[in-house]
Amino acid sequence: MGLRRKKARTLLTLLxxxxxxxxxxxxxxxxxxxxxxxxxxGIDRLVVSSRFSIIQPLPLAHLARMRxxxxxxxxxxxxxxxGIYQDPKNFFPTIAVSxxxxxxxxxxxxxxAAERQAFVTTRTGAIVGAALAQRFGWRPGDRIPLQATxxxxxxxxxxxxxxxxxIFHAAQPELRGMEQQLFFNYAYFDEARExxxxxxxxxxxxxxxxxxxxxxAQAIDRLFANSSDETKSQSERDFQLSxxxxxxDIGLIVTAIMGxxxxxxxxxxxxxxxxxxxxxxxxxxxxxxxxxxRPLILSIVLAESMLLLMLGGAAxxxxxxxxxxxxxxxSGGQFDLPxxxxxxxxxxxLALVIGLAVGLPPALRAMRLRIxxxxxxx
Amino acid sequence: xxxxxxxxxxxxxxxxxRQRIEVLHRIDLDIERGDFLALMGPSGSGKTTLLNMxxxxxxxxxxxxxxxxxxxxxxxxxxLARWRAAHVGFIFQFYNLLPMLTAQKNVELPLLxxxxxxxxxxxxxxIALELVGLGDRVGHRPGELSGGQQQRVAIARAIVSDPTLLxxxxxTGDLDRQSAEEVLALLxxxxxxxxxxxxxxxxxxxxxxxARRILHLDKGxxxxxxxxx
Ligand SMILES: Nc1ncnc2c1ncn2[C@@H]1O[C@H](COP(=O)(O)OP(=O)(O)O)[C@@H](O)[C@H]1O
Ligand SMILES: [Mg+2]
Numbered sequence: 001m002g003l004r005r006k007k008a009r010t011l012l013t014l015l016x017x018x019x020x021x022x023x024x025x026x027x028x029x030x031x032x033x034x035x036x037x038x039x040x041x042g043i044d045r046l047v048v049s050s051r052f053s054i055i056q057p058l059p060l061a062h063l064a065r066m067r068x069x070x071x072x073x074x075x076x077x078x079x080x081x082x083g084i085y086q087d088p089k090n091f092f093p094t095i096a097v098s099x100x101x102x103x104x105x106x107x108x109x110x111x112x113a114a115e116r117q118a119f120v121t122t123r124t125g126a127i128v129g130a131a132l133a134q135r136f137g138w139r140p141g142d143r144i145p146l147q148a149t150x151x152x153x154x155x156x157x158x159x160x161x162x163x164x165x166x167i168f169h170a171a172q173p174e175l176r177g178m179e180q181q182l183f184f185n186y187a188y189f190d191e192a193r194e195x196x197x198x199x200x201x202x203x204x205x206x207x208x209x210x211x212x213x214x215x216x217a218q219a220i221d222r223l224f225a226n227s228s229d230e231t232k233s234q235s236e237r238d239f240q241l242s243x244x245x246x247x248x249d250i251g252l253i254v255t256a257i258m259g260x261x262x263x264x265x266x267x268x269x270x271x272x273x274x275x276x277x278x279x280x281x282x283x284x285x286x287x288x289x290x291x292x293x294r295p296l297i298l299s300i301v302l303a304e305s306m307l308l309l310m311l312g313g314a315a316x317x318x319x320x321x322x323x324x325x326x327x328x329x330x331s332g333g334q335f336d337l338p339x340x341x342x343x344x345x346x347x348x349x350l351a352l353v354i355g356l357a358v359g360l361p362p363a364l365r366a367m368r369l370r371i372x373x374x375x376x377x378x
Numbered sequence: 379x380x381x382x383x384x385x386x387x388x389x390x391x392x393x394x395x396r397q398r399i400e401v402l403h404r405i406d407l408d409i410e411r412g413d414f415l416a417l418m419g420p421s422g423s424g425k426t427t428l429l430n431m432x433x434x435x436x437x438x439x440x441x442x443x444x445x446x447x448x449x450x451x452x453x454x455x456x457x458l459a460r461w462r463a464a465h466v467g468f469i470f471q472f473y474n475l476l477p478m479l480t481a482q483k484n485v486e487l488p489l490l491x492x493x494x495x496x497x498x499x500x501x502x503x504x505i506a507l508e509l510v511g512l513g514d515r516v517g518h519r520p521g522e523l524s525g526g527q528q529q530r531v532a533i534a535r536a537i538v539s540d541p542t543l544l545x546x547x548x549x550t551g552d553l554d555r556q557s558a559e560e561v562l563a564l565l566x567x568x569x570x571x572x573x574x575x576x577x578x579x580x581x582x583x584x585x586x587x588x589a590r591r592i593l594h595l596d597k598g599x600x601x602x603x604x605x606x607x
Contacts, residue, residue, distance in 0.1 A: 282474065283474075283476050283477075285474075286468075286470075286474045286476070287487070288459065289435055289462065289468050290462065290463065290468060290487065290488050290491075290535075291459050291460065291461075291462040291463025291464070291466075291488065291491050292459065292463075292491065293455075293456045293459040293460065294455055294456060294459070295456070371435045371436075372430055372435055372436045375435075375470070375474075376426075
């Protein structure tokens, strides 16, 4: 009832709270997008590439020998294709993969069974992420011509025409970045390319026990030591952690910005609440007089402050949720920032905590108010 | 039989820095159930202070206050709050209604502290408003009512939980003659017809005439002056 009194002031404060939490929602989506590699997906995978350079291919013959290494469960392989669709500006990763094992070692790639089957059996088959399909309006059955930048076709042309057989989703929203990729059948790639037959860019090795990735990596590298094709095996997690470290600063920047925003918010709402309670001293004194106990007075003021923050916070988060698709669309598909349930919970939790922190000083003051003094205006 | 309210040797002193000011000096006073007592005296004589002791919103520096056989000067803040909710109705000079709430909601306030459900609260508040002659103003906010009407809403709020006693501090101090007389007549009716025990602070002799008994306070001491003529 006190908040309703000074409507303009309350409205302005609500608006500031909402803006702060909208900013929080957006920045947290950015943070999640950039730190997603820390996700559990891939903790049981190794990336095996040439010891000398990622662009140096490895023989497909390594496959059989690696399979013999204890602890290895499955092996997929892949090769960077680097195709262009219509215009170089349309860049997205295009990778030739071994369909069946590739899908098996990447359970986070969700594909309907029929499309999965089509990908495995179609020689020129390709699958794309849902975001990419949406970006170009592709549907299963479409033909996608890719211009090769590295690998001309044996028939002399540089255009590879792939048949879209499936559209996959990421199993978890924070992995949605991978929905920007195109995978196509390595068998077709290897057989039709002009050079480099029988080689792969890298292997993806799935191990039986995630705790054993380092041991298996060493065993594989030892296997090919001193050969003409030495390997470098890294756990996908290490690879991701080093990636995450590079962009770790983003988390720091986001935290710093939010720290500053919430600091300002606490000052502002703290001031509003203090003012609102000061204005209402006579009313609170009356409530105390007619028998409202101290704990009750404390909770009334606290509830008011938490309500203010929760309302504003929920409105702000909803605003962020609504503007994310707009931002994503405006970025032309470059970004695909998700709004995680965790962002909602963290945001609402923050609102609750700030509401408590901001409400506590005036609530305590109201609780300790001496009736006789307050009634006589002292 | 003992009196409803027994005040024994009550003193109240304030210390300002090194200075000690005694506002009440060893007051002894009995108030019977059903009495209507007017406390008179010049400004600053300690009327409000004494009333606050009886109503349990202030505590004496010395002495005891017993109401209905219960020592209230030794209760904790929370016990006192509960005791007030159950036993005291308050009427102030400036009405002290909550400006955002309708008359109805203002009167319902004390009932929030009882076990009554919403429908019962609404009904009781409605009855109290009828009793003070404002049955047609339940939906009005204080700002939409005259001073006299506001004070009658305040009286409805004071009686709605059927307290043991009503305390009024200058209840007509802010009203014109006409409204003042209506309010006083109402208080008198509550005393005579409903048996409410009333203690009213006033410096207005004409207001005091509505009481059954008048006491004078002077510089913190009581001077009895008998029943009004
Ligand atoms: N909290 C306080 N601190 C200091 N002096 C006070 C306080 N409350 C009341 N007094 C003093 O006590 C005296 C009596 O006050 P009060 O009971 O309000 O008088 P009355 O109601 O008869 O006008 C006055 O002199 C007043 O200044
Ligand atoms: Mg007074």
